[in-house]
Amino acid sequence: MRRIFENKKIVGIYNDYFDYLKITFLVLLIIGLVLSFFFSPSDYLQGEVVRIMYVHVPSSWLALMIFSAMSVFSLISLIFRFRIFTIFTKSLAPIGFTFSLISIFTGSLWGQPTWGTFWTWDARLTSMMLLVLLYIFYILSWVVVKNIFTAEKISSLIAVFGLANIPLIKFSVIWWNTLHQPASIKFLEESTIHESMLAPLMFMFIAFAFFSLMVFLIRFKVESFKLKILREKS
């Protein structure tokens, strides 16, 4: 089991496939942008503003998915002392953090022309703000705590308990009265977004996911190198 997740193998993926990832990402992004700017209709109610969705929704999804992955990885690292998962988590954190910020900023740009306000403290927006804070706490715990073994424990605990916030974000629009509308794309029901608007959304999401994978591989290489130096020093 431990053999599958060796440092060398992950860095090997970076060395062998990074160029292909780059090309796939660029192609997907260009298709996604062309679709969202030129080949998707404006909304019957919101008009052109609806195009913000093609950045806002993929970023929010990735911010949630990356944090969930970080929680699971931290748990594996805490319980089974499977240290490479700590490096996975540490490499993912800034990516998820960036997407959560993009989600909040594009969300408030979208909120002003549609709702009539940049920000309001409803359950969805508040829980999303909590996610941004959890990302900040996670990243800061590595900076503030000097001993790397203590830092590993504290940051992993933040990631594990932060997992409770994920269902809170996801279901906030159902459990509470919120200004934010409920989800348009559900696992079991038909989506309430017209196909012509769904296509750019999905292309943008897959492009963003590829981008995350690329940054993850770069960050993993850097983080494992940093740890190696620290270990040799101590």
Add this chain to the structure above:
Amino acid sequence: MSTNTNKRIVIFLISIITFLIISKFLFSALRENTIYFFSPTEVSDLIELPNKKIRIGGMVKKDSISEENKKYNFIITDFNKEISVTYSGILPNLFVEGQGAVVEGNLISRKTFVGTKILAKHDENYMPKEVADSLKKIGNFKRK
């Protein structure tokens, strides 16, 4: 698996259960503070009317918006109870009949409300104008 790993799993499970119990109590205690807006039915179920500013929300009833000297009157409904709202000020672009809205202001009675701020709420349906028009034509728009 080593005994240490088993110990860590037990510690983890205990802390998860404690965490869930604490958050359950926390949420039931904070219930009242986490209400973003009241629906007309919830307003009619209130035991006493709140003195402070609150928000009410629901659908803007069809053909209920009327204007007189920049003073707007309209009805917020949840298809069960209704509240009539008076408001003077600027309306958001997406504030239209048949869509949702959240109004901040004061309750005068269970049926009347004076608004000081309006936020337009839109639903999870996104479609091009042509599709919306054709759905309206066949009467299949917003089955509720």
